[in-house]
Amino acid sequence: MCTICGCKDQKHPHAHGEHVHFGDGEAGVSVPGMSQSRLIQLETDILGKNKTYAERNRSRFQATRTLALNLVSSPGSGKTTLLVETLKKLAGSVPAAVIEGDQQTSNDADRIRETGAPAVQINTGKGCHLDAHMVGHALEKLPPLKEGIVFIENVGNLVCPAGFDLGETSRVVILSVTEGEDKPLKYPDIFAHSDLMILNKSDLLPHVDFCVGSAVRHARRINPDIQVLQVSARTGEGLEGWLAWLDSYLKRQQSAPSGQAAE
Numbered sequence: 001m002c003t004i005c006g007c008k009d010q011k012h013p014h015a016h017g018e019h020v021h022f023g024d025g026e027a028g029v030s031v032p033g034m035s036q037s038r039l040i041q042l043e044t045d046i047l048g049k050n051k052t053y054a055e056r057n058r059s060r061f062q063a064t065r066t067l068a069l070n071l072v073s074s075p076g077s078g079k080t081t082l083l084v085e086t087l088k089k090l091a092g093s094v095p096a097a098v099i100e101g102d103q104q105t106s107n108d109a110d111r112i113r114e115t116g117a118p119a120v121q122i123n124t125g126k127g128c129h130l131d132a133h134m135v136g137h138a139l140e141k142l143p144p145l146k147e148g149i150v151f152i153e154n155v156g157n158l159v160c161p162a163g164f165d166l167g168e169t170s171r172v173v174i175l176s177v178t179e180g181e182d183k184p185l186k187y188p189d190i191f192a193h194s195d196l197m198i199l200n201k202s203d204l205l206p207h208v209d210f211c212v213g214s215a216v217r218h219a220r221r222i223n224p225d226i227q228v229l230q231v232s233a234r235t236g237e238g239l240e241g242w243l244a245w246l247d248s249y250l251k252r253q254q255s256a257p258s259g260q261a262a263e
C-alpha cells in the first residue's frame with residue numbers, strides 16, 4: 001500500500017531517502033487513482049491515433065518536398081523572434097509559412113504576418129502541446145509550399161510536445177542562455193528527439209552564469225548526434241549558421257525521391 005495516496009500499486013511511488021520517484025513505474029508517469037497498465041493503454045491509444053495523422057502530414061510534406069520543422073522550447077526562449085528574423089532573410093528566395101501554437105491569443109501569428117509570410121494560429125486552450133491532427137487542419141489554411149519551409153512553433157513547454165510526432169522532417173529545440181545549462185538533463189525526452197539544439201540569446205552570455213560547453217555536453221549525453229548552433233536572434237550573431245543549416249536540410253528534402261524525402 002502506498003503510504004502517500006493509499007494506492008495498492010506497490011510500484012508507485014518509489015522513495016530513496018528524501019528523493020521520491022513518481023516516474024519509475026512501467027508507464028514512466030503517475031496519475032492518482034490510475035494503474036500503470038491503464039496509463040500505458042491510454043498513451044498507446046492516443047499516440048497510435050496521433051501517428052496516423054502524423055504519417056498523413058509527412059506524406060503531404062514529401063509530396064510537395066516541403067521541409068517541415070517542429071520548433072520546441074520553453075516559453076520565452078525566442079522562437080518567434082528567431083522566426084521573424086529568419087523569415088526576413090528568406091523572403092523572396094524560399095517560400096515559407098508558419099504554424100503557431102499557443103494556448104491563447106494570436107499574438108505570435110500577428111508578429112509573423114508582419115514579415116509578409118503566411119501564418120496560421122492554433123490555440124490549444126488547456127492543451128499543452130500541438131498534435132498532428134491540429135497541424136493537418138492548419139496546413140489546409142496555408143498556400144502550397146512546394147520546395148519551401150513550414151515552421152511549426154510548438155506550445156512553449158519542454159515536456160508535453162516531446163511525445164507527439166507532427167509528421168515533421170526535423171525537430172529543433174531552442175534553449176536560451178537565461179534558462180540554465182542543466183535543462184537537457186532535466187527534460188531529456190525533448191533533447192533526445194531533436195536533430196538540432198539552438199542556443200539562443202548569446203548576446204546575454206556576459207550577464208548570466210551559463211556555460212556553453214556544459215550545455216552542449218549535457219545535450220550530447222542525452223543525444224550524442226544532436227547538432228548545436230549558437231545564435232542571437234536579437235543581434236543576428238550566428239544566424240548565417242542557422243540559415244546554412246536550413247539550406248542544407250531544404251536541399252536534402254528537395255532532392256529526396258518522391259515519397260522518400262529526407263528524414
Ligand SMILES: Nc1nc2c(ncn2[C@@H]2O[C@H](COP(=O)(O)OP(=O)(O)O)[C@@H](O)[C@H]2O)c(=O)[nH]1
Nearest residue numbers: 075076077078079080081200201202232233234
Ligand atoms: N536579449 C535577447 N532577447 C531575445 C532574443 N530572442 C528573443 N528575445 C526576447 O525574449 C522574449 C521572448 O521572445 P519570443 O520570441 O516571444 O519567445 P517564444 O516564447 O519562444 O516565442 C522577448 O522579449 C524577445 O525580445 C535574443 O537573442 N536576445
Ligand SMILES: [Mg+2]
Nearest residue numbers: 079080108153
Ligand atoms: Mg512564440
